[in-house]
Amino acid sequence: MTLYSVISEGLASRRLPMMxxxxxGVLAFLLASVGVYAIFASMVAAREEEFAxxxxxxSPRRAIVRLVLQQGAGWLAVGLAGGVLGILQVARRRSxxxxxxANHYSGRITAIDVNKPRSSSSRFxxxxxxxxxxxxxGGGTAQV
Numbered sequence: 001m002t003l004y005s006v007i008s009e010g011l012a013s014r015r016l017p018m019m020x021x022x023x024x025g026v027l028a029f030l031l032a033s034v035g036v037y038a039i040f041a042s043m044v045a046a047r048e049e050e051f052a053x054x055x056x057x058x059s060p061r062r063a064i065v066r067l068v069l070q071q072g073a074g075w076l077a078v079g080l081a082g083g084v085l086g087i088l089q090v091a092r093r094r095s096x097x098x099x100x101x102a103n104h105y106s107g108r109i110t111a112i113d114v115n116k117p118r119s120s121s122s123r124f125x126x127x128x129x130x131x132x133x134x135x136x137x138g139g140g141t142a143q144v
Contacts, residue, residue: 040072 044051051064
């Protein structure tokens with residue numbers, strides 16, 4: 001019996017429940033992606049006449065696209081902030097119920113490790129926040 005087969009047999013009981021969890025996670029991600037697309041599409045469709053007026057008055061297409069993306073980025077930031085706060089709250093409440101897990105781990109998220117400020121996920125988050133602040137620095141309206 002090889003070491004690989006011993007490890008594989010030992011992890012088999014953990015691997016089976018992870019398959020449906022992963023499938024549901026992928027399904028949730030796809031549904032969320034479709035939902036975000038639908039929200040953007042409805043935002044743009046509701047303001048179609050406004051965009052036509054802006055273009056008739058000489059606003060370039062780039063400015064209108066920038067306006068839509070700025071407003072969408074604002075809603076995206078609100079959603080991400082709410083999601084992160086929700087994860088932290090659930091982690092704080094669940095940490096006392098896990099055996100042999102100290103409460104000081106409740107502030108740790110798998111994707112964003114607050115204890116390692118130089119991790120790639122925190123760099124990505126910092127870059128995203130910088131880009132978001134740059135987008136909002138333009139005043140939030142397209143130039144006409």
